[in-house]
Structure formats: C-alpha cells, structure tokens
Amino acid sequence: MSPRHEHDGDEYDLARPAIATEELTKQYGDTVAVSDLDIAISQGTVYGFLGPNGAGKTTTIEMLTTLLSPTAGKAHVMGVPVTNRERVKQHIGYLPHEPPVYETFTAREQLAYAADIRNLDVSTSDERIDQLLERIGLLDAAGDRIATYSQGMRRKVGLVQALLHEPDVAFLDEPTSGLDPRASRTVIDLVTEQVRQGTTVFLSSHILSVVEELADTVGVLYEGELVAEDSPTELVDRTESEDGQGTLEEAFLEITTDREHV
Amino acid sequence: MNGRGNANSLLQDLLVGWYIARGQATDLWRRNDSRRQRVIYGLLALLVFPTVLLLIRGGHSLGVRSRTGIDIEIIAVTRNLLVPGLIAFAILGGLGGAQSLARDPVQSVLLTSAPTRAIVVGKFLYFLGVWLTPMGFLFVPVLAFAIGARSPLFPVAVFVFIIPVLVLTLLIGHTLAYLLWVGIEQLGLPEYARRLLTASLSLLLFVLALTGGFLSGQASATADELPTADPVTPLGWYADLLFVGSPLGGSLGIRPLFAAALVLVSIPLVFAVQVRIAPKFWYASPSRSRGVDDSSVSGDAPDFETPPSGTIGRLGGLTARSQLLRVARGYVTGALRRPDQYVYLLYYSMPILAVILPVALESPAALPPAIGATLVIGGVWVAGALFCLNPLGTEGAMLSQLVLSNTPGKTFVHAKLLIGSCLGLGITLFGIALYVITGPFVTPAFVLVVTPLVGGVVIASSAFALGIGSALPKFETSEVFDSVETLVPSVVAALVHGTTTLLLTGTAVALAALVTAADSPVSLTKQGLALGVFSLVVVVIIDGSRRYAVARLESYGREQTGVGRVFTIYAAAILSLMAVVLGQSVGLSVALVVGLDRPVGLLLPILFVAEYVGYVLVALGFLYVTRRGVAYLDIAWPSKRDIGIIAGGVLASVGVWVLASVLITGLGLPVADHPLFSAEDGDPWLLLVLVPLMLFVNAPVEELLYRNVIQKYVQEWFSPRIAVGVASAIFALAHLPAYFDSNLPSVAVTLSLLFVISCLWGVIYVRTASVLIVSVVHGLYNALLVSSSYIMTVT
Numbered sequence A: 001m002s003p004r005h006e007h008d009g010d011e012y013d014l015a016r017p018a019i020a021t022e023e024l025t026k027q028y029g030d031t032v033a034v035s036d037l038d039i040a041i042s043q044g045t046v047y048g049f050l051g052p053n054g055a056g057k058t059t060t061i062e063m064l065t066t067l068l069s070p071t072a073g074k075a076h077v078m079g080v081p082v083t084n085r086e087r088v089k090q091h092i093g094y095l096p097h098e099p100p101v102y103e104t105f106t107a108r109e110q111l112a113y114a115a116d117i118r119n120l121d122v123s124t125s126d127e128r129i130d131q132l133l134e135r136i137g138l139l140d141a142a143g144d145r146i147a148t149y150s151q152g153m154r155r156k157v158g159l160v161q162a163l164l165h166e167p168d169v170a171f172l173d174e175p176t177s178g179l180d181p182r183a184s185r186t187v188i189d190l191v192t193e194q195v196r197q198g199t200t201v202f203l204s205s206h207i208l209s210v211v212e213e214l215a216d217t218v219g220v221l222y223e224g225e226l227v228a229e230d231s232p233t234e235l236v237d238r239t240e241s242e243d244g245q246g247t248l249e250e251a252f253l254e255i256t257t258d259r260e261h262v
Numbered sequence B: 001m002n003g004r005g006n007a008n009s010l011l012q013d014l015l016v017g018w019y020i021a022r023g024q025a026t027d028l029w030r031r032n033d034s035r036r037q038r039v040i041y042g043l044l045a046l047l048v049f050p051t052v053l054l055l056i057r058g059g060h061s062l063g064v065r066s067r068t069g070i071d072i073e074i075i076a077v078t079r080n081l082l083v084p085g086l087i088a089f090a091i092l093g094g095l096g097g098a099q100s101l102a103r104d105p106v107q108s109v110l111l112t113s114a115p116t117r118a119i120v121v122g123k124f125l126y127f128l129g130v131w132l133t134p135m136g137f138l139f140v141p142v143l144a145f146a147i148g149a150r151s152p153l154f155p156v157a158v159f160v161f162i163i164p165v166l167v168l169t170l171l172i173g174h175t176l177a178y179l180l181w182v183g184i185e186q187l188g189l190p191e192y193a194r195r196l197l198t199a200s201l202s203l204l205l206f207v208l209a210l211t212g213g214f215l216s217g218q219a220s221a222t223a224d225e226l227p228t229a230d231p232v233t234p235l236g237w238y239a240d241l242l243f244v245g246s247p248l249g250g251s252l253g254i255r256p257l258f259a260a261a262l263v264l265v266s267i268p269l270v271f272a273v274q275v276r277i278a279p280k281f282w283y284a285s286p287s288r289s290r291g292v293d294d295s296s297v298s299g300d301a302p303d304f305e306t307p308p309s310g311t312i313g314r315l316g317g318l319t320a321r322s323q324l325l326r327v328a329r330g331y332v333t334g335a336l337r338r339p340d341q342y343v344y345l346l347y348y349s350m351p352i353l354a355v356i357l358p359v360a361l362e363s364p365a366a367l368p369p370a371i372g373a374t375l376v377i378g379g380v381w382v383a384g385a386l387f388c389l390n391p392l393g394t395e396g397a398m399l400s401q402l403v404l405s406n407t408p409g410k411t412f413v414h415a416k417l418l419i420g421s422c423l424g425l426g427i428t429l430f431g432i433a434l435y436v437i438t439g440p441f442v443t444p445a446f447v448l449v450v451t452p453l454v455g456g457v458v459i460a461s462s463a464f465a466l467g468i469g470s471a472l473p474k475f476e477t478s479e480v481f482d483s484v485e486t487l488v489p490s491v492v493a494a495l496v497h498g499t500t501t502l503l504l505t506g507t508a509v510a511l512a513a514l515v516t517a518a519d520s521p522v523s524l525t526k527q528g529l530a531l532g533v534f535s536l537v538v539v540v541i542i543d544g545s546r547r548y549a550v551a552r553l554e555s556y557g558r559e560q561t562g563v564g565r566v567f568t569i570y571a572a573a574i575l576s577l578m579a580v581v582l583g584q585s586v587g588l589s590v591a592l593v594v595g596l597d598r599p600v601g602l603l604l605p606i607l608f609v610a611e612y613v614g615y616v617l618v619a620l621g622f623l624y625v626t627r628r629g630v631a632y633l634d635i636a637w638p639s640k641r642d643i644g645i646i647a648g649g650v651l652a653s654v655g656v657w658v659l660a661s662v663l664i665t666g667l668g669l670p671v672a673d674h675p676l677f678s679a680e681d682g683d684p685w686l687l688l689v690l691v692p693l694m695l696f697v698n699a700p701v702e703e704l705l706y707r708n709v710i711q712k713y714v715q716e717w718f719s720p721r722i723a724v725g726v727a728s729a730i731f732a733l734a735h736l737p738a739y740f741d742s743n744l745p746s747v748a749v750t751l752s753l754l755f756v757i758s759c760l761w762g763v764i765y766v767r768t769a770s771v772l773i774v775s776v777v778h779g780l781y782n783a784l785l786v787s788s789s790y791i792m793t794v795t
Helices: A057-064 A085-089 A107-117 A122-135 A151-163 A181-196 A208-214 A232-238 A248-261 B010-031 B035-067 B074-097 B107-113 B116-136 B139-149 B153-186 B191-222 B234-242 B254-282 B286-290 B314-321 B323-337 B339-362 B364-385 B393-404 B409-438 B444-471 B491-516 B524-554 B565-594 B600-625 B640-667 B685-715 B720-734 B744-768 B771-794
Strands: A019-028 A031-037 A046-050 A072-077 A092-095 A169-173 A200-204 A217-222 A225-230
Touching: A019 A057, A031 A057, A031 A225, A046 A057, A046 A208, A057 A072, A057 A169, A057 A200, A092 A151, A092 B107, A107 A122, A107 A151, A107 B010, A107 B107, A122 A151, A122 A181, A151 A169, A151 A181, A169 A181, A181 A200, A181 A208, A200 A208, A208 A248, A217 A232, A217 A248, A225 A232, A225 A248, A232 A248, B010 B116, B035 B139, B035 B491, B035 B565, B035 B600, B074 B153, B074 B191, B074 B234, B107 B116, B116 B153, B116 B254, B139 B153, B153 B191, B153 B234, B153 B254, B191 B339, B234 B254, B323 B339, B323 B409, B339 B364, B364 B409, B364 B444, B364 B491, B393 B409, B393 B524, B409 B444, B409 B524, B444 B491, B444 B524, B491 B524, B524 B565, B524 B744, B565 B600, B565 B685, B565 B720, B600 B685, B640 B744, B640 B771, B685 B720, B685 B744, B685 B771, B720 B744, B744 B771
Parallel strands: A046 A200, A046 A217, A092 A169, A169 A200
Antiparallel strands: A019 A031, A019 A072, A217 A225
C-alpha cells in the first residue's frame, strides 16, 4: 500500500480542503434543489450532512461524486474540479442510499467485481476483501448470493465496496440505516478506523446519534440551503434549551422548525 | 493500492471494460436461471432443433452443389445487399444498446469508479456478446456449407472478416442512438412524452426500412433478377472477403482490401466519438442516475381503495358493489395514467405493418379489408399482451401487499382477464366488421361461425397470457425501444403467447371456412367433432391458464407445494401433451441426423427409441422443476410374491384383450390398427425387432410417465380411484395421433380398450407401489401382442 497523497506526482497540498464548494447550485426546471452551497471540509475529517427528506442531500452528493452536473457554482474534491470526472473518480468511494450490487452475486464476487472495475491488484485486493468482510461480520455469509441478504447486510456490502480501494474521500449516504445497534457499532468503528488512516468522510444521515458521534463538523441542509454549520457540541450549545441538557436532535429540530416559521 | 498507475492506458481500459461486461453478463445469465426457466428454455430448444438440422442440411447440400458451380451469382448479390443489411443491423443494434447502463443495478458504483472509456468498452462488449451469441447459431449452416463445399478456409474467412464489420456496425448504431437521445433530452420534454417520442421514432425507422426494402425488392423484381451490378458504396466490396476460400471464389483483390481498410480505420474513430458522447447521456438526466426510486416500478400500482366517484352513475354503483369491477377499474385507471408503460405493444405492430405496408404500396384499394384482417389478430394479441403477459411482475412493489390483502388472488387475475378480453374483443369484432363490410364477399354463415370462434380465442389469448406470464414472470425493469423504462413481459413468454394465439386464430378461421363451405370435403360428423374439439381446447386453455395464474399469485413468496386441485388434472394432461409433441420433435431431429433414406429395419427402431427420449425428458423435467427429484420414483425390485402379481397382471391384460376381441368381432365393431402392426408390409422380421424395444423401452418409459409421474401426481390431490381413471384417460388420448388416419368409431373402440387395460395397470401400480412391476406387466403384454401378430403374419 502506497502512502496516500502521493500519486503519480499528483501531489496536493495537505492543507487544501478535501471537499470545497463555492455557490454550488442545482436546479431542475424551476425547482431549486441545492442553492449557493459553500462548504469546505478538511482532509481526514468527518462531515455530517443533516437535513430532512428532500432537503437536497442526495443531490449534493451526486454533484460531488460527478453523477450530476451542477447548474452553477464550483466544487472541488481533493483539489480536482468535479467537472474533471475522470480524475475525481480516482479519489472517491460512494455508498448511495440503495447499495449498488448485483443481487445474483455473492458478497465476495461483488467485491471482487468492484476491485476489478477499479483495476486493483488482485492478490492485495483479495486480502483486503477478506479483512474487511471479517471486520464487518460478513465472512460467514460471503459465499451466499446477495439476494438472500437482509437490508443491513446489503448496506454492509455497499460500505465495504465504497471503502475497498482506500479512497481519499468516501461519500456515505445513510450507512447505518437498516442496521441493528450492534451492526451500527461495527460500521461506526470501521468508518472511524478509515478516518484515522486518512480518509475524509462525507456522511449523510438521519440518525443523529451517529452523526453526533462521528462528525467533526455538522452541516444542516434545509430546502437546498445550508442553514447551520458547526461542530456537534457547538451546535448543541448554540441552541441549548433552558435546562442546559441539549442534544443534537433538539438542535436539529430547532433549526429546521425556525426556518419553517420564517 | 489505488490502481491508477497508468490509469489512462487503453489496454487497461479494455481490461476493465471486459470486467464490466463479464459482470453484467453473469448477472443476466443468473437471473434467467431458475429451474423452471432452464427446463422451459431446454424444451423450446428441443422443439426448434429440427429447424436447425434442416438449416444444416440446406447449407450442406448448397455446399455440395457449389462444387459443381451454382448459377446464382451469390457474391455479386451479397455486395449489393451487405450495406443495406448492415444499416438495418445498426438501427436494431443501436435501439437495444445505448441505455443498457440504465438497467444495470450497479450503475452508480460503475459511474463513480471506472474510467468512462472503460465503461463504454464494457457496455459495448456486453451488448456485442448478447447480440452475437444468438447470431452464432447462424454460423452452424455456414460450417455445414463449408463441409459440403470441402473448403476449410471458408468458415475461417467468414469468422475473421464478419466480426470487424459487425463491431463497426453496432458501434455506429450505438453512437447514433446516444446522439439521438442526448438530442431528445435537450428538448426538455416531460418524461412520458420523451418516452413516447423515442418509441415512435424507432417505429418510424422500422417503417422506413420496411418500405425501402419492399420498394427496392419490387424494383429488382420488375427487372426480374437479383442485383448483380457493381455496388453503389465501396464498402459493398467487403462482401468478397467473406467468400475467401469458398468455391464461390471470393478474392483479396484491391477493392475488397480497400473496404477492409475503411472498416478498420473507422472502428477507432467511431469509438472515440462514442467515448465523447456517451457520458453526456449517462450523466445528463437526474432520473437516470438515481434509478432506485423510479416511479415505473411502483407508480402504476392500481388504486383499489378509492371509492368510485358518483359521477359515473349506474356504472359507479355497480363498481361499488363488485370487488372484481373495482379492481378492474383500478387497472384501467393505472393504464390510462401511464400509457407510456405499454409502448412495448408497438413491437406487435411490426408484424402487422409488415403485412399492411406492402398492400398499401401495391394496391391501396385492398387496404381496408387488410386492416380489418390484421385487426382481428391484433385484437387477439392485445387481449393478452396489454394487461396479462406479466401478471406478477407488473404489480411491482404492490405484489406482496396484494398477496397479503384480504382480496382473493383470483379477483386480481379475473380482473385482468376481464379487461384484457373486453379490449381484445372490441378490436377483433371491429376488425371482423371492417373486413366484412369492405372486403371480398363472405357468407353470413361464415361470419356467424367465425365470430364466436375468434371471440373464444380472444378470451383464451388473455387467459393464456396470464398463464405463461405467471410461469415466466419478469420482475426487473428494462427498456423497450430504449429510453422507455418499464416492466415488459419476458420475451420468451411473449413469443410463446404470440405464436400460440396466432395458430389458434388461424385454426378458428380455417375451421369456420371448412364448416361453412358449400361443398365441404369432410363429413358432417367430423365437422361437428372438429368444432367440439376446438371449443374444448379453447375452454381448457382458458380455465387451465386462469387456475394456474391464480395459484401462482396466491403462492407467491411461499414455498410452492402445488398449484391447486383442479389444475393438477390440467398439468397432467399438459405433461402428456408435451411428451407427445417433444417425442415427435426428437424423432424428427434424429431422423434428420440419421437420414430418412436408411433401410426401414434400421430407421424404425431408432425412431421408436428417439420418440421415447422425449417422454423421459418430460418426466425428468417435471421431477426437476417441481423439486420432487428422483426420490419420487417408485423403483422397488419385485419380490417373490410380486412374480405372482406380474403373472396375474399379464394374464388379466391378455384376458381383457381377448374379451374385447370377442366382443368386437361379435358386435361387428370396427377396430383401428396401430401403424406398427400394419406399416412393415412384407417384412415381418421387423415385428421381432420390436419385441425387445417393447420390453425395455416402450413399457418402462410409458409407465414412468403415466403411472409414476402423472397418476402419482394426480393422486396427491385425489383418491387413487380417480387418479387411475384420469391417468388412463390421458394415456388413451395420448395414443390418438397413432390412429390419425382411421375412422371415428374404430378409434373410439380402440381407445376404450386402451383405457380399460391402462386402468388395470394403474391398479397394479397402486397396489405394488412399484413402477418396475407394472413395467414388466406392460412390456410382457405388448411383447405377447407383437409376437402373436408376427406369428399370424408369418403363417
């Protein structure tokens, strides 16, 4: 495994943000899905992306992963503009809301496929697949077809698929949804481990406890606009209720309710 | 370990492309690999196998003739036809391929992981494989030709030279399709309008190609010869390369080599263009990149709960009371709201247009009756194709809800049957009326007979579609005419349904013509019988298919144990029918391989055995599909006590036969001769050849199918007595084709005798629970019969 951040002379400043957007906007006809988004995420950190359904979280992720072209504004991933699709792809891993897997494949086949389409070295990737499968508790079921898996197991396969190639930036859309507490714990630990090894994680979730635990910074998206951005503790402090015992949940509710009254 | 060392090397992208294609192909293969699908596809392959053999024979004999020179200038004709053929191929290929990414469940990981060029390669390779695999069968007659012509180089030349030109053609087709759809995306139309637009564009292309083909065909027909002049486009000279090494004399001259160079240079150029355009299409539309929560999966789920609006008046009152009508109304509403999900119906208009267009171009006056006639078959097809061909799949995410709801499964099936039949009847009756009013004179009697017959076929079409669609359901969304993402029925189901209903309609019309003809060549009894049998077939199709569809819906998601009591009898009859048909097909295949000019002493035993291979395949297929397995077979070795049973059984069988013979002679009844006992005139030795075959082939195989599979299967739901009766009736009817030429009363007498003896064997099977014992009885009885026949012939 080569040291990261040094790829074929494609060296970049460690101080440069892993993800940076400037007035990033996406419009569908008259509907504004994401409006003038400005965020900067440091390398090796976890950014928690919160927001109610339809706030524009997935649209944002799809723009950052090059699946959607922005209507206006700029976005860079590891210093590469998202318009340079081929180079952005080399830096990212993506777990969409619905894990992209062939149901007729076994978990091991699916992960080998993911390694193949990234043209990873077979022997090292096989080793890593085994490691990750064991780490996440799927080793016993790795030979079964994904069609027989539960939602949670599929999500785990999708997560391993997104982290397999040790991406610089991982976009995880709801990585713990459908998982029981123990499985959630495994996933959180795995993500923490990856972050420690230098991966930047862009995490979108409804489950606030996960965000609260993992995220260094939390951004709250509401109707396409970033309405709050801070560390989880700061966010809680800022909206602290009278009894002095705030949670991120209360903070989130307060922020989004405020907006509704505006 | 990011594999980005030489991320942009072409070789690496080709390799990744290969991985992508391999993944998608593996997924496609596995998705169509249930036991039922495997067996159905296998049986269909066996059915069309004689056709393949005929092609091989044709290719071979053409090859043999080519050695002495053929008067047709094949190469000159091919030079002229190559380019138009390739254009048609490009259109068809382009239609299918460009959107293959949308149906790929892993598209989001693909689009964010692999280099664009690798994705283009992967999608193209996948598509090339899917297209060329069926085309590979066309290579078989080429091989046969080469063998006949004794030119080993010829198939090599065809293989080597056809691949590049096909690759180029498909690449061009894909690129044009991408361009077209990117253009249509730019128009900013709503989803359904875009789908309808692309669908009709494809149809327009088809009509243009058909018209052009017809007109050019007509032009050459007036010249009274095939086009043999020099080709208009230089690419036409490429044809010479395909015949290198054949006796027809292809050459590597300067013009063919120039054409080849043109092809080889074009491939990378077109590829480069596609690499530029494809991403514009893939990343353009948000609905495509999401895919998951696309409304087409569940959006058309019928709305059963909404109370009917009062404005419908009396009909509204009716639908309020009848659950069936309420469900039917739900389906109709769903269809009206999203008509674009049915664009696949346009495929059905292609064969219809292929009939109408030439008429329109040649004699416009005959157009109205031609339209009327095609509307008749159109109505029959629509009755099944619109609502019924994928009864499980089209319910989408609603399916599990429907199964769990307190509405019985048959309500949903019957609702589809109802609206399908009503729609089909409307179209078909209009077609008949149009034909009668505008067409050549038909007698009122014909109209009176044909209308109910075809009407029955319409309902049968609707029901049969439900049945075959339940047997081969399709749950994944896919594309029709591309960019139309919907739950289309399985192609195999549609083809089986289309041909079966076409045959039924043809039979109905022919039957009506036969019955109402002024001087019918067939006797009145036979006419009545034909009408009766046809009506019975239609009723059986309707009822059997309906029951099967209901059973499949109600057992959805459960470990399937059975398909219902009554359907068991249909299933038993279908098994027997399949065995007979497949037996004929295997026999025909073997005859084509062996050659029909062999001495009858060799041919007869071979065909005899081949026919029973079909029986064995059906029996084993049944055990395999239903997971009953070989454990279902009752192979108990006879004990000492069983020897008595065997002796008694043979004696009783012969006794029945003697008694029947006495009765038949006494009453002066006619009896039909089995062809085996009458065909081998002059050579009684053949009868002796048959004796071991009777013992070791005919008896065990028939007992396996009729006793151990059919009777035992029926007995799972009915009493042994009924099971014996049903199996024996089916056994007797299965012998009907053998007495095809005999007259009615003698067939009836013979079949009755068979029924009685079969009942006897059925009882022995129930008592001994051993298919071996009853096989020995059956075999000895047949052998005795044949031997006595031999002795009588010799003396």
